[in-house]
Amino acid sequence: MAKRPTIHDVAERAGVSKSLVALVFKSDTGVSQKRREIVLKAAQDLGYTTNAFASALRSGNNGFVGIIIADFHNPLFTEFADLARQAFAAKGIFCFFATSSSSMVDGEEKLDPVPIQHLLDLKPSCLLIVGGLVDHSPFKNVSEDLPVVQVLSSKGALRKAVSVRSNDDTAMKQILDHLLTLGHKNIVYVGPSGERVAKDRRFAYENQAKLHRVKLSVVSTGLARNEASGLTAGLEALKLKPSAIVCFNDNVAFGVQDAMARSSQKVAVTGYDNTFFSSLERVSLTTIDQDKESIVSQVVWLLTDPVALKKYQGKEIFIEPGLVVRNSSTKFK
Structure with a gap:
């Protein structure tokens, strides 16, 4: 497999410093149009793209949203998670997914904490939990200052989490x-x-x-x-x-x-x-x-507005649902 081009490669090809390349991809100002075009041309020639995930980890601030899908087999959860990803992407915010896994042990459903722990180890700036988890033990060592929003499920054991769901x-x-x-x-x-x-x-x-x-x-x-x-x-x-x-x-x-x-x-x-x-x-x-669109809108608002999140911490926000009538409900004969 070919090595992925780095910011150093772009700087060398463009004949500029690494810091200048970083500035070109970070901001629309601060670099002359001529030098910007040289850097972008070098990046295009090399096939370079910014490593948003690495940037998020380095910054430790406003990095990425960790999205945990409670049940990968539930089409609603995966559909919603992707809608949320698109909404955050529109704001330039990177998302990283993990899927919870559970199994029956002695007649009781148990959550495998490993996939969730792997995501938490990457230090997301906030969490979105899609669906209800069997238990919340993987979060016992997570700081209460970490913004958490749960959707499509009732409020669980996370004391300061905000739940957004249908009524x-x-x-x-x-x-x-x-x-x-x-x-x-x-x-x-x-x-x-x-x-x-x-x-x-x-x-x-x-x-x-x-x-x-x-x-x-x-x-x-x-x-x-x-x-x-x-x-x-x-x-x-x-x-x-x-x-x-x-x-x-x-x-x-x-x-x-x-x-x-x-x-x-x-x-x-x-x-x-x-x-x-x-x-x-x-x-x-x-x-x-x-x-789903209204729920996603609430989620993005809560996880990008600290004032709104603080106002609703530990509370539930109910979104009014609607009935879609199709052929499966027939008149009684």
């Missing part, structure tokens, strides 16, 4: 309003237990079910929140003869749709997240859209 109570009200308008009364909720966001979303459903005078029926997917768990729980839920099933997220809903296909039962199904798969014609899932 689950509003979401469940929208779903039940929609289903009851279609004539559904025998409704089952299918979702996981354990993690905080799972408990909060289930509580929101139970609260709205009581307000809407809907009989409370819940089938658990255990600790899982994927298609396989949705299939297993969906088959159990269908034994209750519901006319509609409300799912914790789109992935669980996809599994429930699979259960319907295997049992030949037709019921209304709703998801939560509005992932890109939900809009496919064969899926056509009615779901909750979390307004």
Whole structure:
């Protein structure tokens, strides 16, 4: 593999000092147009690009945003992380990603701290956690002065972190309003237990079910929140003869749709997240859209404005979601 050209190589080719090359790439002022053009031409000839990550590590200030994705298999999390990356890039801020990894140990989900620790060792200037983590033990030695924002999850054990997420109570009200308008009364909720966001979303459903005078029926997917768990729980839920099933997220809903296909039962199904798969014609899932753009805007604001971050430290910011109606929620017959 060819050696990556360095700032020293550019300086030598342009016949200038290393500090002048650094100034050209750091600022639009302070260098004459002629000398700037010579440096840029040398850089182009060599194929040189600035090492933003190395610059961030050297500066130790306003360096890079560390983004931790709680579940790489969740399409919403990866989609959101990339939207955040683009928003920070537009402000000239570099992002570096890590994906959390967990496994079942003696029937309990355990977080592998190594990937997160590797990211923390690189000293990010701030952290964005996308999704809910099983536990926050990898952060026990992290300074409370490090700005941290969590999105798409309830507030966890990080005392000063800011949580930005959809209002689950509003979401469940929208779903039940929609289903009851279609004539559904025998409704089952299918979702996981354990993690905080799972408990909060289930509580929101139970609260709205009581307000809407809907009989409370819940089938658990255990600790899982994927298609396989949705299939297993969906088959159990269908034994209750519901006319509609409300799912914790789109992935669980996809599994429930699979259960319907295997049992030949037709019921209304709703998801939560509005992932890109939900809009496919064969899926056509009615779901909750979390307004990713508004959430990203809040994240960038918080992590680039120290005053705003300080104001909301330790608090939750709720973004109002919207219901996207598709073919999966049908009128009760």
